[in-house]
Amino acid sequence: MxxxxxxxxxxxxxxxxxxxxxxxxxxxxxxxxxxxxxxxxxxxxCIGAIDGTHVRASIAPKDQIPYIGRKGISFDMQFTFVWAGCEGITHNARIFLAAIKNPIIKFPKPPKEKYYLVDAGYPNMKGYLKPYKDAKYHLPEFRRGQPPSGLEEIFNRAHSSLRSVIERTFGVWNNRWHILDNMSAYPFKVQIKIVVASMTLHNYIRKKARGNRIFQIFNRNPEYVPFNILPNTEGIPIDTHIQR
Incomplete structure (x- = not known):
């Protein structure tokens, strides 16, 4: 063949x-x-994949532990880092810290004077910038109500707008690979590989096919976030950070 x-x-x-x-x-x-x-x-x-969504995994009842993966997403809607297989019951920040401190994992740390945008559940530290706490943040909140007032809300609005690339990237990814809806025919270890492999192919299509129909839907509206990116079920949660 x-x-x-x-x-x-x-x-x-x-x-x-x-x-x-x-x-x-x-x-x-x-x-x-x-x-x-x-x-x-x-x-x-499958060559390797940071914030969060769940992919429906099919696991034997005795082995039903949610697993988590970390992946990075560039502002060009490409995955830059994936780490799959950690227990999802562990707090996101704890797994994140483990990823950036473990040299074996080879997390792509931000260069000098660059940073990742992280959500409120992550630590605010050099190279990782999170939004202001107890201030309006999510884009739908600004669209439904008053425009941002005060420096904290203005900052959060810009922060949220940039981080929306995560949901948009998930939206493109999930809309293309229907196998992610049901992987029951494969062992769990293979399901993890399928998730990572589909991200690799996502990147290839993004680089090589700029006129791709699914990407064009999201390119026309840089702040568009799909209503239902992936089913909210136990499975393979995947965390996503954004890299400049």
Missing amino acids: SVIEKVVIYLYTLVLNASNRHTQERFQHSGETISQVFRQVLHVD
Whole structure:
């Protein structure tokens, strides 16, 4: 089988969440071959992925512990860092601190005079800037009510506007890969790889296909945030920071 056909089978499964049987019929290969090809390409794609959303994972009852991943997102709507597999019951800030302090994880720390925008649950420290506490923050609050008043609300409005790239990136990502809606056919370790691999492909499409229809919807409105990005269920939570 050619490399091109293997990649097409893999993308067909990710985009449509096609079953093994459906893919067998479409490409005229055995179920074992389809399974082997999917895992082979997945392993090649999965290279590594920071704030939060859940991807629905299917786990045996005895193993049902929410897992969390960290990933970074650039203002160009690309994922810059993923760390999947931590227990989701741990507080976000605790996992974040573990990620930036552990040299093995290779978290891309901000260069000098640069910073990440983080939400109120994270520490306010050099290189990581969070909004003012007890001040209006989320964009819908400003749209429904009065414009920002005072320096703290003005700052929070700008902070929130920039961080909305997280939700927009999640929106594009989730709308493209239907397999994220239901991965019950795969073991949990494979489900984590699927999540990371789909982010890798997301970045490739963003770089190579600027006229892509799904990205264009979000490009037309830089502050558009989709209503329902991912189902709010236990699964693979993924945290996202933004890198300049």
